[in-house]
Amino acid sequence: MKWLYYLENEEDDVILMRTGLSRVGCRDCLRWFQAGRDFKETLLSLLPTQLPKVILIDLKLNGECGLDIAAWLAEQPGLRHIPAFVFSSGRLMHEIVAALEKNAMGYLFKPSSLEGWVEIAQNLKGISEAAPCESWAAPASSIVEHAVAIP
Secondary structure, eight states, X not given: OOOEEEEOSOHHHHHHHHHHHHHTTOSSOEEEESSHHHHHHHHHHHTTSSOOSEEEEESEETTEEHHHHHHHHHHOTTTTTSOXXXXXXXXXXXXXXXXXXXXXXXXXXXXXXXXXXXXXXXXXXXXXHSOOOSSOOSOOGGGGGGSOOOO
8 A cells, every 4th residue: 555645846855765665664655756747636636535644845946835735634634644744854843843833743854874865654654544633733753853842
């Protein structure tokens, strides 16, 4: 099952995420989307079953903003329970705050090493294996060093 949906326009980052996931035993768990429109249409067509367990949204997409996608997810009754993270190499406080204001579960920093990608993959896998919640209030403790929790 493809439990991780990744909205990302940079193929190199997708390759790194797939490598990280493979190293933690998840070889075929990622579904990649390059455009927000395809992402949204797919999610809506899968309601109420076959939904991902975790969503990762690149902050800066071609022609779109990941923050707008995060806000859209939060507005969808059948989707807002899915843990969604904004993912970026930027570490600007206003972007982090904006992600949380748009109801993202957290803001993850793109790692600079393969080991970092493996660690992110392991943490996302842990979240996917956790018991589903109606409303996620904060990220799992193991991911806190890479995410900013919703207060």
